[in-house]
Amino acid sequence: MAVVDLASTRPVWSVPDATVAAVRRAFGRGWTVRPVTALASSDGDGATGSSAAIAAAVGAEVYVGWGVPPDVAKAAGTTLRWAHTAAAGVGASITPALRSTGATLTNSAGVHAEPVADWALAAIAFCLRGFHHAVRAQTARHWAKAAFTDGSVPVRELAGTRVGLLGLGGIGRAVARRCAALGMRVAAVRRHPRRARPRGVTWVRGTDQLAALAARSDVLVLAAPHTRDTRGVVNAAVLRALPRGACVINVSRGELLDETALRAALDDGHVAACALDVFQREPLPADAAWWDHPRVLVFPHASGVSDRFWVRETALLVDNIRRYRDGRRLKNVVNLDLGY
Secondary structure (H helix, E strand, O other), X not given: OEEEEOOEOOHHHOOOHHHHHHHHHHHOOOOOEEEOOOOEOOOOOOOOOOHHHHHHOOOOOEEEEOXXXXXXXXXXXXXXXXXXXXXXXOOOOOOHHHHHHOOEEEOOHHHHHXXXXXXHHHHHHHHXXXXXXXXXXXXXXXXXXXXXXOOOOOOOOOOOOEEEEEOOOHHHHHHHHHHHHOOOEEEEEEOOOOOOOOOOEEEEXXXXXXXXXXXXXXXXXXXXXXXXXXXXXXXXXXHHHOOOOEEEEEOOOHHHEOHHHHHHHHHOOOEEEEEEOOOOOOOOOXXXXXXXXXXXXXXXXXXXXXXXXXXXXXXHHHHHHHHHHHOOOOOOEOOOOOXX
């Protein structure tokens, strides 16, 4: 039996009937596919199951949801052999309950790469071309030409800009392709620096060289998964290693970034501007200082929203179901110890 627990409180993420039908066809004869109609949270890493999902999971061999709630894993127990999350992040899913099942966990990291990379590119342009200042000026009904022509608002061309990537997974590679195509110079750090270097990336080192990457970056893009090794990795020392006037873009998780250190670097002008899709506390509290900072773009953890999400997610699900039935290796298998 397979449980499909993909009805979401967010309409854009709620599973369409066509995807459920495609899943049924992929499993084929001999399988019962049980959709859960109760709404689940698809925010962040998901993993907040409903009572209906817990009841449906009893005896399930396969579970597909927004994360893997601990109570769902407990209900399925050792009958659970494969769990898939439609989210990219898996931190909330890797629990003692899931580990005890012995099930394989897969995620949807590559599904989100294209829209998130689109957002990152737009955010880079937003920061480099001074759009943050134009938005403030428009709100104040102020014709701000003087600020753009007297040097008060630093602007630069995209071509030739040095972009540093923390992470070269699906999102990092997609960002790199876009930046290189526009003439930007792309460097990166990642966990396994000796792997083949993606096209357009000219310099790759291990994550222990993050400060060195920052020193050669006009824009630093955070695109690594949140794990115990990446928590707080972009700290004050890394931010101060950036050239004065650099920009910071975060499409990963708020936990990677020392927000206090970033605020200090913004306040004294060391960091010129930043675009943040993620924060340590979400939803961002109404009294958070980020809302009012003149050089910060606040985005509500929605960079992955896309009109093509379910096209890609359905294709991934169908492919992996066929692989599962054939006994072949699944795509996007998560290493439970590494956390991605």
